[in-house]
Amino acid sequence: EVQLVESGGGLVQPGGSLRLSCAASGFIYSSYWMSWVRQAPGKGLEWVANIKRDGTDKYYDDSVKGRFAISRDNAKKSLSLQMNNVRVEDTAVYFCARGAVDDSGNYCFDNWGQGTLVTVSS
Amino acid sequence: VLTQSPATLSLSPGERATLSCRASQSVGSNLVWYQQKPGQAPRLLIYDTSKRATGVPARFSGSGSGTDFTLTVSSLEPEDFAVYYCQQRSHWPPITFGQGTRLDIK
Numbered sequence: 001e002v003q004l005v006e007s008g009g010g011l012v013q014p015g016g017s018l019r020l021s022c023a024a025s026g027f028i029y030s031s032y033w034m035s036w037v038r039q040a041p042g043k044g045l046e047w048v049a050n051i052k053r054d055g056t057d058k059y060y061d062d063s064v065k066g067r068f069a070i071s072r073d074n075a076k077k078s079l080s081l082q083m084n085n086v087r088v089e090d091t092a093v094y095f096c097a098r099g100a101v102d103d104s105g106n107y108c109f110d111n112w113g114q115g116t117l118v119t120v121s122s
Numbered sequence: 123v124l125t126q127s128p129a130t131l132s133l134s135p136g137e138r139a140t141l142s143c144r145a146s147q148s149v150g151s152n153l154v155w156y157q158q159k160p161g162q163a164p165r166l167l168i169y170d171t172s173k174r175a176t177g178v179p180a181r182f183s184g185s186g187s188g189t190d191f192t193l194t195v196s197s198l199e200p201e202d203f204a205v206y207y208c209q210q211r212s213h214w215p216p217i218t219f220g221q222g223t224r225l226d227i228k
Binding site for chain 2: 044110113
């Protein structure tokens with residue numbers, strides 16, 4: 001059974017930093033792209049970042065580019081999101097998700113963790 | 123941009139639900155649907171317009187192509203009342219979602 005368990009959320013002040021983690025199990029982790037998707041309270045889903053199987057390619061939404069960094073450790077089956085210079089509008093539940101990529105590079109999310117809440121407030 | 127309609131749909135168990143997702147440019151058949159229940163993570167329902175994900179009941183079906191897509195639930199069960207999001211999987215980055223359709227019990 002695929003399991004994705006996020007941790008690291010909490011309260012952080014504007015301009016501060018936070019590191020989210022996701023522990024994966026139940027599948028061959030190194031064979032999959034991985035992603036972060038967030039959801040502000042009462043709002044819809046917003047993609048944050050993707051990372052390729054071997055960690056060589058990374059993609060970000062413009063809203064977080066230059067502030068957030070996605071990384072992975074295939075040996076530890078873990079995914080991370082380093083969040084720097086956070087803003088009030090970054091307040092959201094952050095989901096770790098497994099990427100499903102077809103031969104044409106089309107991307108969706110086939111398994112999701114339960115999420116971790118990040119609150120940015122002074 | 124993906125636009126879902128209606129924003130809210132109020133139906134009774136046993137009724138048929140039809141949810142729409144319209145793309146601002148053609149996405150071919152690369153359209154995905156997710157279901158999200160309160161306090162839960164999203165769940166992949168349909169990918170590539172009409173392919174059901176593992177374990178998804180046959181009462182869920184998807185159709186469409188290009189810019190207009192539909193998710194149909196043939197006969198609503200109590201557990202189907204949730205929020206549904208569409209996502210285009212071809213033109214990325216960025217990966218974009220629709221704003222969601224809330225399916226409420228009437």
